[in-house]
Amino acid sequence: MSDKRAIGVFDSGIGGITTLDKIYDLLPNEDYIYVGDTLNCPYGTRPKEEIEALVTNVANFLLKRDVKAIVIACNTATANSAHLKKLTNIPIIGVINPTADYAYKMSKNKNILVLATNATIDSNKYKERIERRLFKKGTRYYVKASEFVPVCEAQQMGTDYAMEVVSDKLKDLRDKNIDLVVCGCTHFGLLEKEIKANIPNANLIECGIPTGEYLKKVLNKKGLLNDSKEKGKITIYTTGDPEYVDSQIKWFTKEHENTKKIVL
Ligand code: DGL
Numbered sequence: 001m002s003d004k005r006a007i008g009v010f011d012s013g014i015g016g017i018t019t020l021d022k023i024y025d026l027l028p029n030e031d032y033i034y035v036g037d038t039l040n041c042p043y044g045t046r047p048k049e050e051i052e053a054l055v056t057n058v059a060n061f062l063l064k065r066d067v068k069a070i071v072i073a074c075n076t077a078t079a080n081s082a083h084l085k086k087l088t089n090i091p092i093i094g095v096i097n098p099t100a101d102y103a104y105k106m107s108k109n110k111n112i113l114v115l116a117t118n119a120t121i122d123s124n125k126y127k128e129r130i131e132r133r134l135f136k137k138g139t140r141y142y143v144k145a146s147e148f149v150p151v152c153e154a155q156q157m158g159t160d161y162a163m164e165v166v167s168d169k170l171k172d173l174r175d176k177n178i179d180l181v182v183c184g185c186t187h188f189g190l191l192e193k194e195i196k197a198n199i200p201n202a203n204l205i206e207c208g209i210p211t212g213e214y215l216k217k218v219l220n221k222k223g224l225l226n227d228s229k230e231k232g233k234i235t236i237y238t239t240g241d242p243e244y245v246d247s248q249i250k251w252f253t254k255e256h257e258n259t260k261k262i263v264l
Contacts, residue, residue: 007027008069009032009071010072014245015186020073030226032232038238041149044149074186099205102209111179114142115183139176147165157190180205236249241261
């Protein structure tokens with residue numbers, strides 16, 4: 001069986017492109033429709049009801065385009081997406097559970113730092129998933145870091161300002177013997193340099209690989225993989241300024257057309 005329909009992927013902005021990048025490496029023959037809801041970014045400082053409404057709007061846009069699965073490449077949206085099951089029967093793949101499971105596997109001393117938006121940390125979804133394991137050692141730190149999101153959206157990575165914002169957040173965590181930092185927000189991988197400068201002995205994980213592997217498993221099990229031998233097509237939409245988005249994702253080297261504007 002082969003299903004040629006595209007996979008929908010979305011985030012509040014450009015963070016989810018880091019996830020799409022890794023998913024494409026794992027599933028290069030699939031087509032992808034990406035939505036960055038830039039107009040409404042950030043999600044992570046909004047109340048739950050507002051995030052749920054925004055998530056519904058983006059999901060409806062993707063469902064109208066007949067996608068065969070939706071990857072919520074946004075932790076904040078994932079934490080506020082339980083209601084999507086009522087909209088559709090297609091697989092809805094969130095980033096939190098695969099990433100939390102991967103974190104448990106990858107950490108040796110189980111001193112794990114989860115950095116995420118305020119709304120993701122408030123939802124307790126990472127904590128619930130990680131702490132259901134049996135821990136004989138280590139301490140987990142769940143830290144709200146919504147301040148990092150505008151730094152990424154404004155393309156300030158690599159600046160003194162970015163280092164200042166990240167260092168300020170992480171300064172009290174430097175001596176905790178943390179061996180794994182979870183980027184529990186898909187934007188945060190863009191601040192890898194700043195995070196590593198503060199917690200130099202830790203590995204950093206992002207949502208892309210564990211989520212992509214999980215997606216592949218689900219599509220395979222349901223007979224939804226595309227058996228095409230051609231490279232898949234990537235279409236990117238934004239609710240914000242498409243030219244600005246193109247300037248934000250210059251690092252994204254997978255072939256794609258210029259970003260298109262949508263109104264949701
Ligand atoms: N990239 C999003 C995430 O993974 C959140 C950014 C935002 O606050 O909108 O949570």
